[in-house]
Each structure stands twice: as structure tokens, then as C-alpha cells.
Amino acid sequence: MKLRGKTLVVTGGGSGIGRALVLELLGRGASVAAVDLRSESLDETSAIADAGDRLASFTADVTDRDAIAALPGRVAGAFGAVDGYVSNAGIIQPFVKLNELDYDAIERVVNVNFYGTLHMAKAFLPHLLERPVAHIANVSSMGGFLPVPGQTIYGATKAAVKLMTEGLYAELLPTNVKVSVVFPGAVATNITENSGVEAPVDADDAGSDYPTTSAEDAARIICDGIESDQLHIYVGRDSRMMNILNRVAPRRSAHIIYRQMKDLLSS
Numbered sequence: 426m427k428l429r430g431k432t433l434v435v436t437g438g439g440s441g442i443g444r445a446l447v448l449e450l451l452g453r454g455a456s457v458a459a460v461d462l463r464s465e466s467l468d469e470t471s472a473i474a475d476a477g478d479r480l481a482s483f484t485a486d487v488t489d490r491d492a493i494a495a496l497p498g499r500v501a502g503a504f505g506a507v508d509g510y511v512s513n514a515g516i517i518q519p520f521v522k523l524n525e526l527d528y529d530a531i532e533r534v535v536n537v538n539f540y541g542t543l544h545m546a547k548a549f550l551p552h553l554l555e556r557p558v559a560h561i562a563n564v565s566s567m568g569g570f571l572p573v574p575g576q577t578i579y580g581a582t583k584a585a586v587k588l589m590t591e592g593l594y595a596e597l598l599p600t601n602v603k604v605s606v607v608f609p610g611a612v613a614t615n616i617t618e619n620s621g622v623e624a625p626v627d628a629d630d631a632g633s634d635y636p637t638t639s640a641e642d643a644a645r646i647i648c649d650g651i652e653s654d655q656l657h658i659y660v661g662r663d664s665r666m667m668n669i670l671n672r673v674a675p676r677r678s679a680h681i682i683y684r685q686m687k688d689l690l691s692s
Contacts, residue, residue, distance in 0.1 A: 426508070426509060426558050426559065426560040426603055426651060426652065426654065427652055428450060428453040428454065428455045428648060428651065428652060429453060429454030429455065430454060430455070431455050431456070431508040431509065432455065432456045432457070432458065432500070432504040432505075432506055432507055432508050432509075433450055433455055433456075433457055433458070433507075433508060433509045433510055433511065433560075434457075434458040434460060434496070434500055434507060434509070434510035434511070434545075434549070435447050435450070435457060435458070435459055435460065435510070435511045435513055436460045436461070436487055436510070436511070436512055436513050436514035436541070436545065437460070437461060437513040437514035437515065438457070438459030438460055438461050438467065438470055438482075438513075439459065439461030439462075439463050439465075439466025439467045439469065439470055440461075440463075440466050440469075440470075440614070440615060440619060441612075441614030441615060441616060441619070441640055442513055442564070442609065442612060442614060442640050442643050442644060442647075443459070443461070443511075443513045443514065444459075444466075444469075444470045444473070444640070445639075445640035445641050445643060445644035446511055446513060446644045446647060446648070447459045447470055447474060447480070448470075448473065448474055448641075448644070449641070449644035449645055449647075449648050450648060451474055451476045451479060451480060453648060453652075455479075456479040456480070456481075456504050457476075457479065457480050457481075458481050458482075458483055458500040458503065458504065458507075459471075459480065459481070459482050459483070460482075460483045460484075460485050460487075460496065460514070461482075461484065461485075461514070462484070462485070462486050462487075462514075463484075464482075464484045467482040467483075467484065468482070470482070481500070481503040481504070483496060483499055483500070487512075487514045487537060487540075487541030487542075487544060487545065488536040488537055488540060488541055488544075489544075490540075490544050493541075493544040493545060493548045494544070494547075494548045496548055496549075497548055497549050497552045501552070506552075506556065507549060507552050507553065507556075508553070508556055508558070508559050508560070509553065509559050509560035509561060509562070509651070510545060510549055510561060510562070511562045511563075511564065511607075511647065511651075512541070512542045512545045512546075512561075512562070512563045512564060513564045514537065514541055515537060515538045515541070515564060515566075515583075515616075516533070516534060516537045516538065516579075516616070516619065516620035516621075516622075517534070517576060517579050517616055517620045517622055518530055518531075518534045518575075518576055518577075518578050518579045518620075518622065519622050520575045520576070520622065520689050520690065521575060521690065522574070522575060522577070522690060523577045523578065526577075526578060530578075531578050534578050534579055534582055535578070535582055538579065538582035538583060538585075538586065539582045539585045539586060539589075542563050542586050542589070543589065545563075546561065546563075546589075546593065549561075550602070553602050554600060554601070554602060556601065556602075557601060558601050558603075559601060559602045559603070560602065560603045560604070560605070560651050560654075561590075561593065561602060561603070561604045561605070562604075562605040562606075562607060562647065562650075562651055562658070563586050563589070563590040563604075563605070563606050563607065564586070564606075564607045564609065564647075565583045565584070565586045565587045565590070565606050565607060565608050566579070566580070566583040566608060566609060567608050567609065567610045567611075567661075567663065567664040567667055567668075568580035568583050569583030569584045569586060569587045569608065570584065570587065570608065570667075570668060570671060571667055571671040571675070571678050571679065571682060572679050572682065573682055573686060574682065574683055574686045574687065574690060575686050575689060575690045586606070587606050587608075590604060590605075590606035591606060591656070594606075594656055603651075603654045604656065605647075605650055605651055605654070605655055605656060605657070605658050606656065606657060606658070607647055607650070607658045607660060608657065608658065608659050608660060608664050608668070609638070609643055609660040609661060609664060610637075610638065610659075610660060610661030610662070610663035610664035610665075610667070611636065611637040611638065611661060611663055612637060612638045612639070612640060612643045612660065612661065613637045613638070613639055613640060614640050636661070636662060636663060637661070638660055638661035638662075642660075643660045643661070646658065646659075646660050647660065667681075667682075
């Protein structure tokens with residue numbers, strides 16, 4: 426789907442990849458409805474974008490099914506129609522092993538990452554099926570196709586997003602709605618802070634040699650993937666390489682990630 430002249434919704438549009446997506450979409454001639462839990466973050470995005478009536482902000486919690494069900498009407502009220510969305514809002518879990526993770530933290534991650542993505546699909550799909558052309562892009566993670574110690578529940582939710590999105594792709598093949606699932610590797614964002622999670626003490630040392638993708642490059646890759654109707658969009662060299670390795674040698678890929686993460690976890 427070519428983005429110029431289209432209207433897209435971006436969840437998590439107040440910061441990180443979401444903000445970069447808002448700016449990239451606007452730069453490609455789209456109108457954007459930026460959605461975020463934090464109104465102050467949306468205000469910052471709006472001030473940076475300075476896009477006039479091509480950008481509208483909506484404060485909403487993706488875990489609130491009723492609030493998301495009302496969102497298509499609110500966006501249509503601002504722009505007249507909705508042509509697609511990027512379900513980007515997501516959080517990580519505390520950097521601990523599953524045995525040490527409490528149920529409140531587990532439910533929070535599941536509600537945001539999985540149910541938030543599901544709420545968007547259920548709310549917007551009926552409207553998208555009425556459009557001449559439309560697109561759904563759900564953000565999973567490199568952690569959605571290979572295990573990351575200390576992020577096991579996060580990875581489980583992102584694996585669920587992966588398979589749900591692939592199921593949507595199959596179901597929607599006879600329709601006008603195209604579907605993409607996005608697999609970011611390490612992207613330089615403030616997701617740890619936004620998730621309310623304390624960074625591990627040794628995180629800076631452990632990640633000093635690990636390549637990261639900028640949020641701006643991630644947004645460009647995602648938008649390129651949407652415009653070319655890619656089913657799988659891999660963001661970052663790490664995501665592309667680990668996808669190949671995990672298919673060929675899954676045990677080896679698990680060991681590589683373990684060595685990267687082991688110093689961040691308590692024994």
C-alpha cells in the first residue's frame with residue numbers, strides 16, 4: 426500500500442519507534458492518528474512534527490477494549506476514513522527469570538503486548554475491509570522467534586503476535602487488506618523506562634558491543650515494508666541474521682543469546 430494520501434493509526438506514537446513512525450509516515454505524505462497512553466508524549470510528538478491537520482493525537486490505553494473499540498470512530502471523525510494501522514505499543518518485562526516473575530508483571534505484559542494488539546485488530550478490521558486498499562502492521566520482536574533469557578514472557582507475547590498476524594494474513598488473502606508482522610532487533614529507544622522496568626546493573630557493559638538500529642532507521646524499514654506489502658519485516662542486521670541462524674541451528678542461536686544475556690540476570 427502506497428502511503429501518500431492514506432490515513433494510518435500508530436499506537437505508542439508518543440516515543441521511540443512509534444514517534445519515529447509518525448514522523449516517517451508524515452514525511453511520506455500520509456495523515457497520522459498518533460495514539461499513546463501519555464498525553465504529554467503525544468504533545469512532544471506533535472510539536473516535533475509540526476504537521477498541521479495531517480496529525481491528530483488520541484490518548485488511549487491499548488489494554489482498554491472499550492477505549493480501542495471507540496477509536497476508529499474518533500479517527501474517522503478527524504480524517505474521514507482509516508486506511509491502516511501500525512500496532513506498535515508494547516512493553517518489556519523486568520529482567521528476571523520466569524521463576525522470579527510475579528503474576529502482576531506477567532499479566533501487564535500480556536495485556537499490553539497481546540491483548541492490545543488483538544483489540545486493535547478487532548476494532549479496526551471491519552473498517553479496513555470497507556476501504557479500496559488497506560494495511561495492518563503488527564510489531565512483534567526478534568524475541569518473538571527465538572528465546573531471550575530474562576524476557577521469556579515478553580517473548581511469548583511477541584510470538585503470539587507473530588502467529589496471530591500470520592493467521593490474519595492467511596484469512597485476509599482474498600481481501601483488500603494486506604498484513605505485515607515486524608521483527609525489530611535491538612533498537613535504540615527508551616522502552617525500558619516506558620515499561621517501568623529497571624535496567625540491569627550491567628546493561629551498559631553487556632550491550633556496549635551490541636549493534637543497535639536507530640528508531641528513525643527502524644521506521645524507514647517498516648514503512649518500506651508496508652509499501653511493498655511484505656509479510657515479514659526484519660528490522661536490524663541482528664534480526665535478519667538471527668532469523669536465519671535460528672532456522673538452521675536453533676540450539677546454537679539460543680546459546681548465543683544466553684551468553685549475551687547471562688550477565689544481566691541474577692543466578
